Amino acid sequence: MEEEKMDENEWGYHGEGNKSLVVAHAQRCVVLRFLKFPPNRKKTSEEIFQHLQDIVDFGKNVMKEFLGENCVHCGEVVQLPLEFVKQLCLKIQSERPESRCDKELDTLSGYAMCLPNLTRLQTYRIAEHRPILCVEIKPKCGFIPFSSSVTHEMKHKVCRYCMHQHLKVATGKWKQISKYCPLDLFSGNKQRMHFALKSLLQESQNNLKIFKNGELIYGCGDARSPVADWRELAYHLKPFFFPSNGLAGGAHCTRAVIRELVHVITRVLLSSSDKGQVGALRPGPWGLHVCEASPFSRSLHHQGKNTPERSGLPKGCLLYKTLQVQMLDLLDIEGLYPLYNRVERYLEEFPKERKMLQIDGPYDEAFHQKLLDLSTEDDGTVAFALTKVQQYRVAMTAKDCSIMIALSPCLQDARFCNPWLRIK
Numbered sequence: 001m002e003e004e005k006m007d008e009n010e011w012g013y014h015g016e017g018n019k020s021l022v023v024a025h026a027q028r029c030v031v032l033r034f035l036k037f038p039p040n041r042k043k044t045s046e047e048i049f050q051h052l053q054d055i056v057d058f059g060k061n062v063m064k065e066f067l068g069e070n071c072v073h074c075g076e077v078v079q080l081p082l083e084f085v086k087q088l089c090l091k092i093q094s095e096r097p098e099s100r101c102d103k104e105l106d107t108l109s110g111y112a113m114c115l116p117n118l119t120r121l122q123t124y125r126i127a128e129h130r131p132i133l134c135v136e137i138k139p140k141c142g143f144i145p146f147s148s149s150v151t152h153e154m155k156h157k158v159c160r161y162c163m164h165q166h167l168k169v170a171t172g173k174w175k176q177i178s179k180y181c182p183l184d185l186f187s188g189n190k191q192r193m194h195f196a197l198k199s200l201l202q203e204s205q206n207n208l209k210i211f212k213n214g215e216l217i218y219g220c221g222d223a224r225s226p227v228a229d230w231r232e233l234a235y236h237l238k239p240f241f242f243p244s245n246g247l248a249g250g251a252h253c254t255r256a257v258i259r260e261l262v263h264v265i266t267r268v269l270l271s272s273s274d275k276g277q278v279g280a281l282r283p284g285p286w287g288l289h290v291c292e293a294s295p296f297s298r299s300l301h302h303q304g305k306n307t308p309e310r311s312g313l314p315k316g317c318l319l320y321k322t323l324q325v326q327m328l329d330l331l332d333i334e335g336l337y338p339l340y341n342r343v344e345r346y347l348e349e350f351p352k353e354r355k356m357l358q359i360d361g362p363y364d365e366a367f368h369q370k371l372l373d374l375s376t377e378d379d380g381t382v383a384f385a386l387t388k389v390q391q392y393r394v395a396m397t398a399k400d401c402s403i404m405i406a407l408s409p410c411l412q413d414a415r416f417c418n419p420w421l422r423i424k
């Protein structure tokens with residue numbers, strides 16, 4: 001970043017999660033991603049720099065290796081003038097959702113990550129200055145644990161997302177239970193995927209957002225301000241899907257546009273992206289591929305069909321690769337926790353080993369290589385325990401990542417582009 005040219009007026013609030021806040025440049029296709037912390041949580045500038053650099057290295061040497069060069073954008077750490085960050089923080093404060101304001105943007109270190117703005121990213125195949133849609137999906141965990149360590153019977157029947165829905169509604173985080181089930185999206189069966197995507201469109205929560213030319217047009221910024229009007233969404237989408245279809249509107253048109261969107265997203269999700277190293281990952285047996293809580297599965301059950309048809313995901317597609325990485329969680333938290341304790345005890349006894357064992361990085365090639373050992377035979381060593389803990393951490397990243405799909409009218413038929421994975 002050219003320090004002297006940083007002007008807060010050229011940047012606007014873009015979005016935030018639990019750990020970071022993102023601002024976008026008004027003209028250029030870049031975003032700045034700042035860390036945020038609870039008030040009074042003091043971190044030194046060096047710690048912040050190292051944290052951000054670790055995220056970049058983790059993206060480069062771990063996630064890219066598994067998911068493919070073209071699917072992951074790692075960004076770079078940049079140093080910004082402190083006055084710019086302070087002014088920017090003041091400028092965007094009023095736009096932040098109330099529910100996220102328990103944490104404050106780090107204005108003291110001057111470090112942030114600079115990334116391409118994936119909601120506006122255009123590729124060379126697309127004529128310049130075409131409008132661009134971006135669909136962001138946070139699919140969550142797409143399998144039911146297969147580990148024999150699982151003691152709760154319910155965990156073998158109902159997926160984590162569907163169980164979590166009850167907690168989230170009970171605690172008031174969201175108003176109603178979503179019909180979305182990640183196992184439907186990850187099934188590879190088009191009918192189930194359509195159902196999953198329609199359910200996400202009905203009850204987006206923090207799992208679906210749609211941007212048009214970089215602006216959020218659909219999805220929840222906050223539990224208290226849901227924007228979920230299909231008619232309005234169809235109005236935005238119609239020029240993308242039915243450019244020459246006059247001004248026809250109404251419920252029929254809305255349904256047609258939403259159907260088209262769902263079909264296009266499904267096609268993109270099932271299309272092959274570039275090669276990652278998931279071939280090297282062959283996690284244990286697949287768990288059950290149906291979640292008993294999914295309304296899709298339940299309706300089939302009522303019709304007397306026990307298991308929905310399972311098409312499986314094509315091996316090259318991003319959903320397949322994401323699922324494989326998620327499945328590095330081989331033992332479930334119940335099997336992992338005793339191993340985590342083994343590592344903890346060892347480090348208490350030998351704190352100086354922390355660095356050598358790469359507990360908190362560096363996330364380099366050596367770190368990545370150790371992740372490829374998928375054995376589940378516990379030989380009682382710290383090395384075994386540590387590998388499982390690190391695999392679990394990588395799996396958790398894949399369970400919480402978002403897929404960003406950019407769509408833009410092309411010169412020829414190809415209306416869609418490859419999806420990107422956004423990791424944190």
Ligand SMILES: O=P(O)(O)O[C@@H]1[C@@H](OP(=O)(O)O)[C@H](OP(=O)(O)O)[C@H](O)[C@H](OP(=O)(O)O)[C@H]1OP(=O)(O)O
Nearest residue numbers: 016017018019138140160164206396397399400424
């Ligand atoms: O544990 P989960 O499944 O609830 O996931 C958390 C997410 O909740 P969700 O259920 O998607 O609403 C949670 O998202 P929200 O803050 O609820 O939007 C975060 O993504 C959290 O990640 P981190 O630990 O802050 O980096 C996520 O935590 P991790 O489990 O990834 O650490």
Ligand SMILES: Nc1ncnc2c1ncn2[C@@H]1O[C@H](COP(=O)(O)OP(=O)(O)OP(=O)(O)O)[C@@H](O)[C@H]1O
Nearest residue numbers: 015016017018019020022031115116117118119424
């Ligand atoms: N490179 C990017 N391009 C465009 N938008 C982005 C980019 N990175 C993040 N965003 C937007 O900012 C939002 C918040 O970012 P992100 O999810 O990384 O925050 P987080 O705090 O790490 O998330 P979590 O709550 O999962 O911990 C995203 O949902 C996405 O809409």
